[in-house]
Amino acid sequence: MVTVPAPPTQVGAAIPAHTPHAVSVMFPTWQDNVYYEEGDSRVTSKMECGYPRFFIHPFIQKLCTRLVQKFGKPTESGMLLPSRKVAERCRTFMKQYYTPAHDRVGLIRIAQCEIAPLESSCELQPVPMFIVLFPSDAFPVAKQFWQHTGDIISSRLAEYCLRIMDQNESTSTVASTTAAAVADIESSIKPKHGAGRYGRKTAATSPPPPSASFPTKSKQQQKDAASVAPEDEEDADQHFYVEERYGRNLPVEYSGRAKRALKRRIAGVLTEAEQTNHALASGTVTEKDLEHQRQRKGDRGIKGLSEDDVYLFPSGMSAIFHAYRMTALIGDATRRSVCFGFPYTDTLKILQKFGAGCHFYGMGEDENIDELEALLQSGERILSLFCELPSNPLLKSPNIKRLRQLADAYGFFIVVDETIGNFSNVGVLEWADMVVSSLTKVFSGDSNVMGGSMVLNPNRRHYQALVSALASDYEDLVWGEDAVFMERNSRNFRTRSKIINANTEALCDLLSTHPKVVHVYYPKYTTKENYLAVKNADGGYGGLFSMMLRGEKQAAQFYDHLKCAKGPSLGTNFTLASPYTILAHYTELDWASQFGVERHLIRVSVGLEDRDQLLTLFKNALDAVTDDDNIETE
Incomplete structure (x- = not known):
């Protein structure tokens, strides 16, 4: 059982606390998030770290x-x-x-x-x-x-x-x-x-990859560590020891093997025992091994899929960016792409800024598929369609089977981001040309390493062209130490995912009937039919949901009284909340609200805490909410 660390309480503290390479940061009050977005030194001067794509370590x-x-x-x-x-x-x-x-x-x-x-x-x-x-x-x-x-x-x-x-x-x-x-x-x-x-x-x-052994830190190195997480020298050495020498980590000389194990795990072609034994002990992969993988369907249910169809990237967004680049290399790069559904912000930015532009269907509902079909019937041709299943932050699931039919009829690529659903819950590769994911999230869980993956569907007509393009263009940019930590963290991914699924469903069932909660966005309630169409038999509804209270005053009260970790990222082993729209769309709040992503939306990523304790935390925070719209938030 994974131990859930106590969240820090100080603004700017690393989440998890005292973690030199943490990928989240504590913003304990609603106003802290506003200060951060406005570059106010009351928050920015205290930040030990932040989400690595937004805050340079x-x-x-x-x-x-x-x-x-x-x-x-x-x-x-x-x-x-x-x-x-x-x-x-x-x-x-x-x-x-x-x-x-x-x-x-x-x-x-x-x-x-x-x-x-x-x-x-x-x-x-x-x-x-x-x-x-x-x-x-x-x-x-x-x-x-x-x-x-x-x-x-x-x-x-x-x-x-x-x-x-x-x-x-x-x-x-x-x-x-x-x-x-x-x-x-x-x-x-x-x-x-x-x-x-x-x-x-x-x-x-x-x-x-770096060598297997690690030298003792110099005095200057200890000072550097202290500048990231204020602590005494003895504590800094202790964290260094825990981070790099203790526990289940492989020696870093095994980084190549760790990457192979990650690819096999992501492809779903190994049993649990093989993942932690054969995959890491074996220094080579034979053609016989690969052929065995191709002949079975594996956990993803895709015959012909092997670890060779998995590509690793330094972040989930990198996987998305290179998925787009591959479609542009193979297809007609003068064609616009489609962003279907309200996505995590940078997916849309990639399609807008790095190519010919995109058609944006922000609601991501069946009516939008009708509009897309009409566009295609009028003669417009598109390069690719990107979507999330389910989406972040509204947890909508598109009708992926109908989108696949259009892709086959009109010859465009489909790229699905499965980060929120994760492949233990949903099987989307069957309907996509490529599936991308942020391994930083629930796959890792520990909030201390970044990573991303791209998986090709070997049964789609663009497969060989994608393999050829990647053979000439792909670079392995994953630092060896990061691969080692990601491999270790992900060994119990499926077990953790099931616990998180159960915790989240119980919490959402509570909140959806609470009189102070206006709306809960969660695949069990949101476009449920589309989600169930790709849900695995033993899968759940995932660990992410969003909620709305009556207004920003009430949302701030709830957030300020919620006694859990509060900051960017998701999929952590601990519950993590954030005022999503404030952090992701502060300079375009009116635009986001057109698609139901309101300023006072709160996104919650559920962790592995004791379920009763978790329910109590949320009940207590809701008890602190009043109906007085004149309350001043600080």
Whole structure:
């Protein structure tokens, strides 16, 4: 049984508490979320971390600052990216959306270096690093690329690089160093100082997995850790020990095996025993193994599916972004795509900003399928259709079977995001060309690692074209340490999912009949017929729901009195609540409300807590809600 940690109470604290690589952050009051969106220092100055696509981790900030000081100009900022291809896409994006870039050649540059230990006997491995350099006022545009594409570097990768640099700093004080070549890919950027501690230029496009052993942290490294989570030195060392040396983690030299185990687990082609034994002990995969996988349907019910059809990404949004890129590489990129249903915000942004645009059917209901069919019958052709099942945050499920019929008739791709339903509950791959998911969520559960996946349906007509496109374009950008943590976290994914399903259904049944709750959005009540059409026989309704009280005053009262973790993300082993629309659509609240995503909507991701205790938490928070609309919230 997974132990549920007590939530922190301080604004800006990492969730889970004292976790250096946490992917959520505590906003205990409704007003804290508003302050965060407005950039108010009352919240932003206290943040130990945040959701990694929206808040750049302090380790990454520190590494970026060092490299900008080394290779940039005083008026420049930078963005660290995991490969040359990603850096080039970032530069292209910035040239399109940062207006001054049209006026000056070389305004946005890419520098490449290798962060390598000076001592050949060091067990740490060299890491290629790519930095896009640009005028400081262009940073918001670079940040959009980071957020929308999800092609981000890992905070563990940044910590690893800082460890190398700290060791090199120590070495350089007692021994002379040899300068290494550091080249700008286009502009021949020269380092401002001797570059010996950074290493040599490399042609690699993705970082190798780190070695199995971990050195003791230097004093500087301990200070860095303390800057992320204020605590004394002894506690910092203890967290380091727990994070990287203790428990069920594989040694990091097994990162390749961990990735294979993840792919098999996601493909659903192994039994529970095989997942934790054979998959990790076996160093190789034979053609006989793969053929055996292809001959059985596995947990996903798709004959012919194997681990080779699973691709890993550094985040769920990265999987979505590259799913779109694959459709554009194979199909007619001049055609617009379709975003069907109100999605998580960046899916729509990808379709709008990185291609020919999109048709947006925000309600995602059967009437919208009628409209889409009429559009297609009129002669309009589309490239792809993206949808979620169910959707985030309204938990609507589209009629995926009817959409499949249109896709077959008119030749477009269907990409389904199964993050909210998760493949232990719903079987959507049968109806899609590609299924994408954020592994950061319930698949991991521990809220301490990012990841994403894309699964191809081997029985769709575009399959071979997708395989060929990915063979030439796909980069494995998943940092080895992250794969190890994701593998460990996900071993009991199905068991946790069933507990979360039961907890959520009990809680929603309570809230749906409570007089102070106006509406509960949950697949059991929302477009239920469409959800049941793809629900697995032993699946449930998932661990996410949204709720509405009478107005924002009441929502703020409820939220402020709810004694659980409160912050971004979902799918955590602990219950996590957020004022979703405030966090995701603060600059477009009126637009979101057109589709039923109101300002005062509260989204809840249910965890593994004792069920009676969980019900009591919500009852107590509702008891604190009054009907007085004149209450001032702070």
